[in-house]
Amino acid sequence: MDDIPLSVLFGILALLIILSAFFSGSETGLMTLNRYRLRHLVRARHRGAVRAQKLLERPDRLIGLILLGNNFVNILASTLTAVIAFRIAGEAGLMAGAALLTLVILIFSEVTPKTLAALHPERVAFPAAFIYGPLLTVLYPFVWVVNIFANSILRMMGIRPEQDATHTLSQEELRTVVLEAGAMIPKRHQDMLLNIIDLEKVTVEDIMVPRKEITGIDLEEEWSTIMRQIISSQYTRLPVYRGSIDHVVGFIHLRKILPLLKLDELDKEALEKSIREPLFIPENTPLNRQLLNFQRERRRVGLVVDEYGDIQGLVTLEDILEEVVGEFTTDPSTRSKDIMPQEDGSYLVTGTATIRELNRALNIELPTDGPKTLNGLVLEYLEAIPEPGTSLLLSGYPIDIVQTQGNLVKTLRIHPTKRQPVTEQA
Structure with a gap:
């Protein structure tokens, strides 16, 4: 060693520091790779991604290889530094050499490369994967020995390193991913994705047309009344019943009876032959499941029933789709009558308006885990x-009772822009 020029020793030391930086940076880069983006790149046959994923299938072997190389070059650098320091300043230089090497390794082989790899993991990890593949093959016996002892300790802790770690996202984590996508996903598409994620939390009871608002054909009515209803109906599918909706017969599709109407062959008997049996839906069915049920049954409308089989309302495929894409109906009689804007910024709202509808239309946050309508929320x-003129705060929103009818709060005034800090409420 004494015969080797100092310039050569300094050159070797610089090389060792570069190798240490490579091992440190590549370790951070490989371990911070986005696993979902990595899988996407693998499906796109990105060579670096394919090699990186193969290495990450057994992280115990990869970490063993990296630390084996990193510790080897660091120890060798430390020894070489001691030799150089001793030749330059004798024993007095050993302490200074150790301190200087610590500072150099900390800056150039640890902090800088690891920071770079954390900020740009793919730029560091993918090129490194081409080196680690062959290197793991060459050094596998040494890595295997190291892993024998390390994995034994892990097994004592109940961990099996040979099992590929699963990287699954919970529903809330997936929401966070969508929200943090920022400009990569347009706001409109972001809202739709969040609505899809939330479909599992919403049931058909939350979006159904209430029983008392169901429009249908009563076969016990006069034929002239039925004909007027068919001609003036704004819906394409209507429930058909005898006497009341409790005695439902089925549904008719008006487009299917139009040819009969055009040929003047439509009568009550022909109408009954066009009826399709009803589809009944339990009230607690989540929307994502009901969407699949509609698809499987090739239906677009169903009647919502409670645990006793009593009809509570009606839900359509369009109602579920609106939960995803927002309202697209052009029917002026459906929701515009429930929410009426006023000049002072308040809104007159019918008591039968659903909480979800209000939250979406007025961009407010009334609780949805209890009653489904504003009337129910106020009564709870x-x-x-309440008497007309009563005022209250619901989730911080001032609400005035405008009109009541029997046991129903018929009309209310809500002030969404005057929300107050929420304190403890019932």
Whole structure:
């Protein structure tokens, strides 16, 4: 060693520091790769991604290889530094050499390369994967020995390193991913993705048309009344019943009876032959499941029933789709009558308006885990039928009772822009 020129020793030391930086940076780069983006690149046959994924299938072997190389070059660099320091300043230079090497390795072989790899993991990890593949083959016996001892300790802790770690996202984590996508996903598409994620939380009971608002054909009515209803109906599918919706017969598709109407061959008997049996839906069915049920049954409308089989409302395929894409109906009589804007910024709202509809239309946050309508929410809060002129706060929003009818709060005024800090509420 004494015969080797100092310039050569300094050159070797610089090379060792570069190798240390490579091992440190590549370790951070490989371990911080986005696993979902990595799988996408693998499906796109990106060579670096394919090699990186293969290495990451057994992280114990990869980490063993990296640390084996990193510790070897660091120890060798430390020894070489001691030799150089001793030749330059004797024993007094050993301490200074150790301190200087620590600072150099910390800056150039640890902090800088690891920071770079954390900021740009793919730029570091993919090229490194081409080196680690052959290197693992060459050094496998040494890596295997190291892993024998390390994995034995892990097994004592109940961990099996040979099992590929699963990287699954919970529903809330997936929401966070969508929200943090920023400009990569347009706001409109982002909202749709979030609505799809939330379909599992919403049931058909939350979006159904209430029983008392169902429009249908009563076969016990006069034929002239039925004909007027068919001609003036704004819906293409109507439930058909005898006497009341409790005695439902089925549904008719108006487009299928139009040819009969055109040929003047439509009568009550022909109408009954066109009826299709009803589809009944349990009220607690999640929307994502009901969407699949509609698809499987090739249906677009169904009646919602409770645990006793009593009809509670009606839900359509369009209602579910609107939960994803937002309202697209052009029917002026459906929701515009429920929410009426006023000049002072408030809104007159019918008591039968659903909470979800109000939240979406007014961009407010009334609770949806209890009653489904604003009337129900007010009655639950007050535990009594309020008198007109009563004012209250629901989730911080000022609400005035405008009109009541029997046991129903018929009309209310809500002030969405005057929300107050929420304190403890019932």
